[in-house]
Amino acid sequence: MTLFESHEGGYFAEGELVAVLTTQPLGRPLDYKAPEGGCWTGAFVEVPLGPRKVLGVVWGPGAGDFDYDRVRGVSRVIDATPMSSEMRNFIVRAAEYTLTPLPAMLRLAMRAPGLGDPPSMRHVYRLGTGEPDRSTAARERVLNVLRDYGGLAFTLKELADNADVSSSVVKGLVKQGVVLEQASPRDLPFPRLDPDLPGKELSDDQARAVAALSGGLGSGAYATTLLKGVTGSGKTEVYLEAVAACLREGRQALVLLPEIALTAEFLSRVEERFGARPAEWHSGITMTERRRTWRMVAENGAQLVVGARSALFLPYRQLGLIVVDEEHDTSYKQEDGVLYNARDMAVLRASLGGTQVILASATPSLESWANAEAGKYERLELTSRYGVAQLPEMGAIDMRAQKLEAGRWISPALKRAVDARLQAEEQSLLFINRRGYAPVTLCRACGEQIGCDQCDARMVEHRFLKRLMCHQCGETRPMPEKCPSCGVEGRLAAVGPGVERLAEEARATFPDARIAVISSDHFGSARAMKEQIEDIASGGADIVIGTQLVAKGHNFPLLTLVGVIDADLGLQGSDLRAAERTFQLMRQVAGRAGRMEKPGAALLQTHQPEHPVIRAILGGDEEAFWAAEAEERMAAGVPPYGRMAGIVLSSPNVQEVFDLGGEMARNAGPLYAVGAELFGPAPAPIARIRGRHRVRLLVKARKNVPLQRALAQWVEQFRLPSQMRLAIDIDPQSFL
Ligand code: ADP
Ligand code: ZN
Numbered sequence: 001m002t003l004f005e006s007h008e009g010g011y012f013a014e015g016e017l018v019a020v021l022t023t024q025p026l027g028r029p030l031d032y033k034a035p036e037g038g039c040w041t042g043a044f045v046e047v048p049l050g051p052r053k054v055l056g057v058v059w060g061p062g063a064g065d066f067d068y069d070r071v072r073g074v075s076r077v078i079d080a081t082p083m084s085s086e087m088r089n090f091i092v093r094a095a096e097y098t099l100t101p102l103p104a105m106l107r108l109a110m111r112a113p114g115l116g117d118p119p120s121m122r123h124v125y126r127l128g129t130g131e132p133d134r135s136t137a138a139r140e141r142v143l144n145v146l147r148d149y150g151g152l153a154f155t156l157k158e159l160a161d162n163a164d165v166s167s168s169v170v171k172g173l174v175k176q177g178v179v180l181e182q183a184s185p186r187d188l189p190f191p192r193l194d195p196d197l198p199g200k201e202l203s204d205d206q207a208r209a210v211a212a213l214s215g216g217l218g219s220g221a222y223a224t225t226l227l228k229g230v231t232g233s234g235k236t237e238v239y240l241e242a243v244a245a246c247l248r249e250g251r252q253a254l255v256l257l258p259e260i261a262l263t264a265e266f267l268s269r270v271e272e273r274f275g276a277r278p279a280e281w282h283s284g285i286t287m288t289e290r291r292r293t294w295r296m297v298a299e300n301g302a303q304l305v306v307g308a309r310s311a312l313f314l315p316y317r318q319l320g321l322i323v324v325d326e327e328h329d330t331s332y333k334q335e336d337g338v339l340y341n342a343r344d345m346a347v348l349r350a351s352l353g354g355t356q357v358i359l360a361s362a363t364p365s366l367e368s369w370a371n372a373e374a375g376k377y378e379r380l381e382l383t384s385r386y387g388v389a390q391l392p393e394m395g396a397i398d399m400r401a402q403k404l405e406a407g408r409w410i411s412p413a414l415k416r417a418v419d420a421r422l423q424a425e426e427q428s429l430l431f432i433n434r435r436g437y438a439p440v441t442l443c444r445a446c447g448e449q450i451g452c453d454q455c456d457a458r459m460v461e462h463r464f465l466k467r468l469m470c471h472q473c474g475e476t477r478p479m480p481e482k483c484p485s486c487g488v489e490g491r492l493a494a495v496g497p498g499v500e501r502l503a504e505e506a507r508a509t510f511p512d513a514r515i516a517v518i519s520s521d522h523f524g525s526a527r528a529m530k531e532q533i534e535d536i537a538s539g540g541a542d543i544v545i546g547t548q549l550v551a552k553g554h555n556f557p558l559l560t561l562v563g564v565i566d567a568d569l570g571l572q573g574s575d576l577r578a579a580e581r582t583f584q585l586m587r588q589v590a591g592r593a594g595r596m597e598k599p600g601a602a603l604l605q606t607h608q609p610e611h612p613v614i615r616a617i618l619g620g621d622e623e624a625f626w627a628a629e630a631e632e633r634m635a636a637g638v639p640p641y642g643r644m645a646g647i648v649l650s651s652p653n654v655q656e657v658f659d660l661g662g663e664m665a666r667n668a669g670p671l672y673a674v675g676a677e678l679f680g681p682a683p684a685p686i687a688r689i690r691g692r693h694r695v696r697l698l699v700k701a702r703k704n705v706p707l708q709r710a711l712a713q714w715v716e717q718f719r720l721p722s723q724m725r726l727a728i729d730i731d732p733q734s735f736l
Contacts, residue, residue: 017062042082112294188299193274229382251320258329283305309342335485438494
């Protein structure tokens with residue numbers, strides 16, 4: 001612990017009472033005696049709890065409401081940088097906002113593998129003196145990386161990634177003594193990023209945006225900027241320069257991406273710009289790397305982190321900038337465990353620590369758009385694509401006028417457009433936002449639609465995996481031969497299209513084309529997916545068939561046509577954001593076309609071309625769309641102009657959920673006291689998941705009422721039966 005950090009919080013001498021917050025569900029910090037040598041506020045400690053030892057954080061002075069002699073001592077102080085007061089503050093505020101118990105929130109901030117373990121040895125790799133028995137291109141790349149960085153040591157992954165070889169190549173060189181493998185007692189800092197390497201020459205628009213952002217970064221104050229720019233306008237280039245400005249200030253930066261699949265491409269861009277790769281934090285990294293990232297973020301050994309939403313809870317020392325790329329993306333909302341929206345929590349964290357936030361999107365969420373309109377966020381705009389690239393021409397195919405056989409989805413008009421691309425040796429993308437082969441498997445003998453045993457949901461056929469899968473609980477089973485209901489054999493039929501079925505149709509319709517399928521079910525690893533995406537980008541396919549995974553951010557330079565198989569899909573249902581989501585998704589997916597010299601086109605197959613949302617997508621008058629959407633939401637008093645909270649009760653016992661739901665509705669005084677409205681209880685749209693019956697209540701309130709406090713007072717009144725779970729979702733995104 002350095003002197004600087006130790007001054008941040010109070011010091012407690014041995015025997016003084018300290019309050020320790022653990023990740024155990026206890027409700028409040030417990031008192032312990034400070035250990036020999038004392039401890040500081042924020043220190044990570046191990047404490048006895050019943051018969052066990054658990055990890056926690058010294059939260060402040062003890063309450064002293066317990067017989068001193070019976071208070072137990074802190075077992076030991078963990079060798080890790082203490083948690084900053086800003087981070088403790090963030091955890092408290094995030095817990096209050098999301099109505100999450102503090103220990104559960106703390107758990108997000110302590111996800112460092114082996115945090116409490118004694119330091120173990122790790123292997124690092126340096127240049128040795130030997131010569132390889134034979135020289136290969138891969139081996140040369142490894143040696144060049146080591147030579148380029150002088151005496152620097154690398155981790156195995158870092159060296160392999162930098163040289164673009166598998167780890168076995170490095171291990172082979174170790175065997176021959178060409179590369180030295182050494183034991184190191186500590187995690188390695190990440191290689192330094194150099195913000196002063198030359199960046200790209202910026203367009204005027206881009207330069208203006210960078211200047212505005214750099215000004216904010218220099219101020220050391222909090223601000224949030226909505227960086228809105230059409231797909232391909234260079235938002236990434238702009239925020240990379242903001243990262244550079246942040247690094248020059250000596251502060252750390254965090255870039256959040258909505259999808260791990262996008263990190264590979266982004267890491268290469270970081271390396272190109274700053275000469276080295278940043279730290280990563282997402283589900284695709286190893287435990288060793290995870291631990292290293294956590295530790296180095298705390299010890300200033302990581303300047304830039306690229307990660308998924310949970311990277312927000314890393315122990316930054318001096319966070320200068322958070323970029324939330326594709327800020328409208330729904331995957332920023334964590335939908336199980338702690339329910340939080342990483343975009344909103346990024347703004348919260350930033351506001352507590354003098355950090356700047358950039359929310360980047362071509363199609364911002366209405367929330368962020370409204371905040372910019374209201375002047376709460378700054379707004380920067382890039383209005384044209386970089387260079388000669390043009391935005392795609394948008395058109396509709398009226399499916400009512402197209403002749404299609406049953407079980408076919410590619411209309412003659414779309415087929416002609418694809419044929420023209422094949423002729424011109426350009427790529428087409430056929431987009432359908434549905435995984436699997438078909439959404440419904442129907443028995444033609446008895447009419448049964450095969451459902452999940454555990455959920456109120458249909459099983460989806462995945463022909464690629466030769467299984468039926470429940471998209472709610474993930475349960476799979478082999479594709480049956482006979483109907484599970486009536487036992488008749490050979491009458492099961494697929495109904496409706498999924499991405500796999502569309503691929504099958506495309507293979508039949510375009511027999512000479514090379515077809516690639518991109519769907520999350522088709523990749524064993526992030527690496528396999530990265531390879532396929534690179535292959536497509538370099539021309540390895542004529543037709544790409546994909547789900548929403550392709551809509552996000554990928555750069556396919558040869559792609560000039562996007563065909564949306566069912567533009568109406570997202571407009572069904574009663575979700576309050578249905579129009580917004582459809583608009584965003586269609587604009588995003590259309591944005592994949594024409595990113596280089598050749599102009600692109602997007603064709604939307606629709607049964608309702610006069611629908612206002614479809615018209616807005618085609619017309620491209622975004623501001624008009626947002627304004628109309630905003631007006632409707634304002635009139636209805638719903639987000640972002642009103643507040644909502646969803647309550648889901650679930651239990652294996654169906655009677656209990658309805659009983660408690662009813663009791664909660666009858667005793668909603670604390671909600672009415674702040675003028676909130678309560679709807680429900682009603683069975684949730686998916687009335688059963690994993691064998692638990694689900695009932696929903698919905699709370700609606702005006703914008704500036706203390707909703708969280710009212711909710712807490714309301715919920716406090718009820719005792720939950722032992723099997724019951726109650727989840728409160730503040731600002732719900734999903735209403736299932
Ligand atoms: P966005 O993030 O808005 O979709 P990108 O930053 O990915 O846009 O830029 C789109 C493409 O244009 C990328 O290939 C990028 O490298 C290129 N590009 C953008 N700005 C510049 C620039 N100033 N100089 C050179 N290339 C640029
Ligand atoms: Zn299920």
